[in-house]
Amino acid sequence: MLVKLMIASLLTCFCVTPAISQTVMNFRSVKVELPTEERMFPGGDKAAAINGNCLACHSASMVLNQPPLTRAVWSAEVHKMVSAYKAPVSPQDVDAIIAYLVQTNGKP
Numbered sequence: 001m002l003v004k005l006m007i008a009s010l011l012t013c014f015c016v017t018p019a020i021s022q023t024v025m026n027f028r029s030v031k032v033e034l035p036t037e038e039r040m041f042p043g044g045d046k047a048a049a050i051n052g053n054c055l056a057c058h059s060a061s062m063v064l065n066q067p068p069l070t071r072a073v074w075s076a077e078v079h080k081m082v083s084a085y086k087a088p089v090s091p092q093d094v095d096a097i098i099a100y101l102v103q104t105n106g107k108p
């Protein structure tokens, strides 16, 4: 009796499953618009120092989307990248990087 019941339920499973999967497996293509991201810092020569030192770990957008900061805070930010995150920033480029940040996204 039990065996018959098991066979019956197995058969039901096998017969019903393809029908279910046909209705569930319904693929269609979707179009997703992702926000565009600035990879490099704009500004040509003025951006050379920041492009050369600050793109190893995150995009330019990560930096440019910060609120405007004072020179002191931008300076602390650059030094934090070096001391906390071990960013390999050339010491001779630090001033140019801070100048760029103050000029593009600074506040008095």
Ligand code: HEC
Pocket (backbone or CB within 6 Å): 050, 053, 054, 055, 056, 057, 058, 062, 063, 066, 077, 078, 080, 081, 085, 086, 087, 088, 089, 097
């Ligand atoms: C060694 C990797 C590395 C390099 C190189 C690097 N950063 Fe970062 N930066 C990070 C990490 C890690 C975070 C924190 C990310 C998070 O919180 O999601 C971060 C975050 C930031 C933020 C967001 C604010 C904050 O403090 O979290 C700014 C602004 C920033 N970096 C600027 C810079 C600038 C300017 C340079 C070049 C001098 C630079 N980064 C180079 C690793 C790096």
